[in-house]
Amino acid sequence: MIAVRQIGCAIAVLGMLGGCVTTQSGPTYSVSTGKPTAAADDKLAATLKPGAKPALNTDDAGLRMMYDKAEGKFKTSGNVVRDPEINRYVSGLVCKVAGPYCADIRVYVIRAPYFNATMGPNGAMQVWTGLLLRTRNEAQLMAVLGHEIGHYLRQHSLERMRTAVNTSNALAFFQLATAGAGVGIVGAMGSLVALAQLTAYSRDQEREADRFGHLFLVKHGYDPREAARIWGQLIEEQDAEKEEGEEEETRSVFLASHPLPDERRDTLWELADEVEVREKLTKINEEVYNAVFLPHRRMFLRDELNLRRFARFETLLEMLIEDGKQVAELHYFRGELYRLRNDVGDVERAEKEYELAVEAGDPPGEIHRSMGQIHQKLGKMDAAKGAFQRYLKAKPNAEDVDIIRHIIGKLS
Amino acid sequence: MSLQRGMLWLVVVGLLVSGCQTISLGTREHLWTDSNNRRVLLMPADIELSVLNAGGVTEPNAAWTEKAKKLAFESLQEKMGETSATLVSYDEKSANPDPDSDEVQLLKLHQAVGGSIMLHKFFAPLALPTKKESFDWTLGPAVATLREKHAADYGLFVFIRDSYASGGRAAAIFIGAVLGVGIQGGTQVGFASLVDLKSGEIVWFNRLARGQGDMRNEKGATETIALLLNNFPK
Amino acid sequence: MTAQILARLAFLCVCFLAAGCQTYSLVQPARVTVGDKLSIEPDIAWNKRSIENAEIWTVDGEALQALHLYKGLEDGDTLFVLTNSEKQEKMPQYSKTMSLLELREFIEASIVQSGFTNLKSLKFKPTKFADKDGFRFEFTFSNTNGLRELGFAAGAQSGDRLYLVLYRGAKLHYYGKYLKNVEDMIRSVQLAWASAIL
Numbered sequence: 001m002i003a004v005r006q007i008g009c010a011i012a013v014l015g016m017l018g019g020c021v022t023t024q025s026g027p028t029y030s031v032s033t034g035k036p037t038a039a040a041d042d043k044l045a046a047t048l049k050p051g052a053k054p055a056l057n058t059d060d061a062g063l064r065m066m067y068d069k070a071e072g073k074f075k076t077s078g079n080v081v082r083d084p085e086i087n088r089y090v091s092g093l094v095c096k097v098a099g100p101y102c103a104d105i106r107v108y109v110i111r112a113p114y115f116n117a118t119m120g121p122n123g124a125m126q127v128w129t130g131l132l133l134r135t136r137n138e139a140q141l142m143a144v145l146g147h148e149i150g151h152y153l154r155q156h157s158l159e160r161m162r163t164a165v166n167t168s169n170a171l172a173f174f175q176l177a178t179a180g181a182g183v184g185i186v187g188a189m190g191s192l193v194a195l196a197q198l199t200a201y202s203r204d205q206e207r208e209a210d211r212f213g214h215l216f217l218v219k220h221g222y223d224p225r226e227a228a229r230i231w232g233q234l235i236e237e238q239d240a241e242k243e244e245g246e247e248e249e250t251r252s253v254f255l256a257s258h259p260l261p262d263e264r265r266d267t268l269w270e271l272a273d274e275v276e277v278r279e280k281l282t283k284i285n286e287e288v289y290n291a292v293f294l295p296h297r298r299m300f301l302r303d304e305l306n307l308r309r310f311a312r313f314e315t316l317l318e319m320l321i322e323d324g325k326q327v328a329e330l331h332y333f334r335g336e337l338y339r340l341r342n343d344v345g346d347v348e349r350a351e352k353e354y355e356l357a358v359e360a361g362d363p364p365g366e367i368h369r370s371m372g373q374i375h376q377k378l379g380k381m382d383a384a385k386g387a388f389q390r391y392l393k394a395k396p397n398a399e400d401v402d403i404i405r406h407i408i409g410k411l412s
Numbered sequence: 413m414s415l416q417r418g419m420l421w422l423v424v425v426g427l428l429v430s431g432c433q434t435i436s437l438g439t440r441e442h443l444w445t446d447s448n449n450r451r452v453l454l455m456p457a458d459i460e461l462s463v464l465n466a467g468g469v470t471e472p473n474a475a476w477t478e479k480a481k482k483l484a485f486e487s488l489q490e491k492m493g494e495t496s497a498t499l500v501s502y503d504e505k506s507a508n509p510d511p512d513s514d515e516v517q518l519l520k521l522h523q524a525v526g527g528s529i530m531l532h533k534f535f536a537p538l539a540l541p542t543k544k545e546s547f548d549w550t551l552g553p554a555v556a557t558l559r560e561k562h563a564a565d566y567g568l569f570v571f572i573r574d575s576y577a578s579g580g581r582a583a584a585i586f587i588g589a590v591l592g593v594g595i596q597g598g599t600q601v602g603f604a605s606l607v608d609l610k611s612g613e614i615v616w617f618n619r620l621a622r623g624q625g626d627m628r629n630e631k632g633a634t635e636t637i638a639l640l641l642n643n644f645p646k
Numbered sequence: 647m648t649a650q651i652l653a654r655l656a657f658l659c660v661c662f663l664a665a666g667c668q669t670y671s672l673v674q675p676a677r678v679t680v681g682d683k684l685s686i687e688p689d690i691a692w693n694k695r696s697i698e699n700a701e702i703w704t705v706d707g708e709a710l711q712a713l714h715l716y717k718g719l720e721d722g723d724t725l726f727v728l729t730n731s732e733k734q735e736k737m738p739q740y741s742k743t744m745s746l747l748e749l750r751e752f753i754e755a756s757i758v759q760s761g762f763t764n765l766k767s768l769k770f771k772p773t774k775f776a777d778k779d780g781f782r783f784e785f786t787f788s789n790t791n792g793l794r795e796l797g798f799a800a801g802a803q804s805g806d807r808l809y810l811v812l813y814r815g816a817k818l819h820y821y822g823k824y825l826k827n828v829e830d831m832i833r834s835v836q837l838a839w840a841s842a843i844l
């Protein structure tokens with residue numbers, strides 16, 4: 001998991017469990033050919049064999065069984081993005097990275113506004129839309145996919161479960177503490193899997209997965225610095241949150257058992273700098289990436305706004321506006337952010353953002369409704385009326401036209 | 413907006429401490445009016461067997477689960493045979509995968525209904541006064557989809573969680589102390605419900621909760637299923 | 647430990663998670679008062695439990711259908727009170743200065759913050775609520791398990807408070823089962839002070 005999500009306070013318990021990861025010994029396989037390879041000469045050697053079906057009486061089979069059930073659940077949760085182009089694109093990238101393991105992995109794009117991707121030991125991978133909103137080119141997305149596939153190829157979940165099973169009472173408490181918490185949209189899984197999910201991976205495993213993500217970028221000719229940049233962007237968001245005092249309580253606890261984002265960013269930079277032919281690795285495929293995701297970005301942004309993590313969202317919008325793609329909708333959402341935050345001066349800020357959005361051309365039709373609301377707040381009743389009328393024109397079939405007409409009537 | 417999801421699990425655990433192993437509710441004594449073509453559709457059986465490790469972690473066991481599912485099906489089939497009914501399996505592969513389809517939504521609705529029955533019928537502090545004397549939950553008329561597709565009269569839902577201690581009870585005692593439940597090695601909890609595929613009505617519901625039982629072998633599976641189908645209408 | 651003690655402990659645990667630990671009581675089909683101002687006349691029997699600023703009514707269980715009757719929200723109140731304090735902090739707060747459009751945003755954001763997904767707005771109309779100029783809007787959403795639900799909110803602001811009724815239920819069967827009863831009941835809503843003063 002690459003998650004930066006709030007996770008139950010019980011994670012603190014895990015602090016006590018650090019450092020128990022056993023080193024894998026056993027056959028290793030080449031990610032390029034799927035054939036046995038010596039781990040010593042192959043930096044990308046997998047511990048899992050392509051197409052592996054563990055015998056039913058193994059712990060691996062039990063773990064996969066639980067994840068299969070969880071997969072059945074989230075598949076029908078209604079949160080899976082079914083746009084064929086998005087799915088084709090993401091699956092294509094996964095296959096590029098996974099090579100001989102391609103057929104073993106199923107990718108689900110999940111509509112959920114957090115920076116998160118997960119990988120089940122059964123090959124079920126989740127990529128959340130909150131992540132797709134933040135990765136800004138193909139190289140960044142590849143870095144994340146490579147990281148998750150790294151967890152899979154090195155069987156980190158299984159390793160984690162074995163550690164959990166071998167650790168005693170602290171976990172009984174942990175299990176109890178998380179029993180009521182559920183695991184968000186993924187749905188309740190069996191206690192153990194929920195546990196594996198919540199405990200996430202160890203620091204060492206995250207470092208190994210980061211290294212895999214990096215090596216995959218290099219292998220496929222992408223600019224490896226993009227992996228570090230993702231963390232740079234996230235750190236900016238977190239800093240903004242900290243400044244606003246909106247920092248999520250559990251974040252520090254979460255980080256206690258994970259490598260710090262700063263450390264991950266710096267390590268990834270160092271790895272990138274060490275690459276000998278780095279000058280040749282410039283591919284980021286920004287255009288391809290944008291062609292797939294920009295048409296859907298409004299939905300991602302709307303979900304993000306609904307979280308009301310204003311400081312983070314403001315920072316994110318700032319970065320996206322700098323990129324200069326479809327800025328009208330970005331200004332619109334920044335206006336929405338200010339309008340909803342409603343701090344001192346926010347009404348004026350919102351008004352300005354909406355104006356910028358209109359200037360940029362082709363903003364979402366809802367902008368006129370929002371402008372009407374802002375004008376109303378500023379006492380500009382004629383302007384408000386005009387804006388609401390423009391809304392009716394832009395969205396004649398909207399679900400709220402009756403109430404808008406009612407409001408216009410009151411303004412007259 | 414609703415009661416905590418986690419509660420349900422605790423209610424199930426709470427049931428373990430009450431005296432009887434099964435309690436059943438039903439609305440009719442006889443299932444069949446016609447002697448031909450008696451078909452009962454077994455909905456995807458949610459059965460899971462696991463090891464309760466010393467640390468209190470339940471570790472799912474795929475081999476036991478596979479075997480238990482097979483044994484449960486055979487045993488259920490035999491049970492249905494007693495009223496000359498045939499048990500047919502719900503084929504998950506041929507089911508409509510659309511999350512909005514009636515097929516998918518009915519499974520989810522049954523989870524919500526089953527949970528409500530457990531919460532409000534088997535846990536006295538949360539009893540609903542209007543349902544004191546009645547048992548009238550239903551899945552509604554959408555069940556027609558299932559009746560037509562599978563040509564079945566009733567749908568049978570089965571849920572079983574079975575765990576066995578693997579040496580060492582330190583953690584179990586630990587959990588017990590916190591939860592107020594003594595876990596004696598292994599536990600078996602589950603429920604089964606029978607839905608009339610004409611009306612959607614839940615015509616029979618039974619819950620099972622005990623500190624023994626073993627679905628890993630034929631004899632134990634038969635015994636568990638017999639208990640799970642306690643007071644099953646003829 | 648004896649069985650009784652164990653049962654009691656288990657019950658306490660459950661109560662702890664239910665945050666509040668009320669049992670359900672019976673609502674007879676006759677005019678009842680909810681809070682100090684709002685009264686309503688159901689035409690069937692319901693089960694109710696009380697939370698801080700509302701009563702929750704259900705017939706078949708809250709997972710299947712629930713009617714939230716608010717006693718009158720005041721500045722700073724939240725629509726739902728979550729046990730997760732971090733999430734509770736992000737819960738939007740009611741303000742008496744909210745416009746109709748802001749009220750909808752307030753209610754919808756509260757639903758999203760409670761962990762429901764796929765929320766979609768449907769018809770939003772001005773309407774009378776207890777003789778006041780009020781509103782009504784409908785919506786659909788999914789619970790965490792992907793069960794589709796329908797719902798509507800109806801209410802009006804009066805004397806700095808928001809009087810609100812929220813009805814929701816599973817799209818399959820349970821929402822529709824008592825929709826008409828709920829609609830009729832909402833037409834029976836009275837705000838006590840209104841008749842006292844006018």
Ligand SMILES: [Zn+2]
Pocket residue numbers: 001002003147148151201206209
């Ligand atoms: Zn990771």
